[in-house]
Amino acid sequence: MSTAEEQPGPSKPSGSATDEKERDDRTFECNICLDTAKDAVVSMCGHLFCWPCLHKWLETRPTRQVCPVCKAAISKDKVIPLYGRGATKQEDPRNNVPPRPAGQRTEPETSTGFPGFGFGDGGFHMSFGIGAFPFGFFTSTFNFGETRPSPAPRGTPQFEEEQFLSKVFLWVALLFICWLVLA
């Protein structure tokens, strides 16, 4: 009856290096398949998934899309892909899954550029926007006779189409001017 203390199973290796490595690995495990995340994406609430896993979950409950971990609202457009260094491609991740959403780059703020063409946020903006708009059209409308960087060759359907579009824009511009004068 005197059995040794040694039992198979639950006894864990006590090497702290192993434990630490394991914990490290776990940090980057997908919360769904429990494997190291492939084509990793992170939700706004900060939870990591493989894109194929998360996509499948979103498809499973299309009407109630929540983060599997914390139940925060989640959606396809609101996940951020993670690009590690030297991510190797072993297999095609897009077999039957749409491509992982792309990262969004926001350009740094610069103060040049077209002033807000925003209706409904103050009279000043509105009149300025409408005033500038037709002139934009003019410049692009009235130089179709001159040489352009790469005009479509005459006689092709594309040429016809451009001619037609130019005329349409011309009419739109003229209507705008009439409206401005009458208003």
Place this chain on the structure above:
Amino acid sequence: MAAMSPSKRRLQRELMSLVREPPPGVFVDGDEVGQNLTQWIVHMEGAKGTLYEGEQFQLQFKFSSKYPFDSPEVTFIGGNIPVHPHVYSNGHICLSILTDDWSPALSVQSVCLSIVSMLSSCKEKKRPPDNSFYVKTCNKNPKKTKWSYHDDSV
């Protein structure tokens, strides 16, 4: 081994970690389960200082091929079904994470812990009020029941 489906692979991982670090009062026979990963028997012990102290229970988990996107079918089996206001005498459990509130980030371990805590917070051992009617009329699969989770205070 290489051709293991994603659901089997995940179950294999869960089994390994549950055998290695079982939560208190929960026990899984790795060899028994390893034979057929789609059906597990989990042994559970009533926690000390609760109404179920010293009792042994058995939980059966059945996993579909859609696991973990699809919740497991979990029932108490065997001779001792806990007497609890959310546990029917046929072993069916009224617990929202097993149907509506299931999430693929949950696991066998987290389901077991929820059930342990459900038992531990019980104040009075009694069957659900509609037990006899439910047991006579219900489907064999508890997931087919349209549960209404109104009473979470027990």
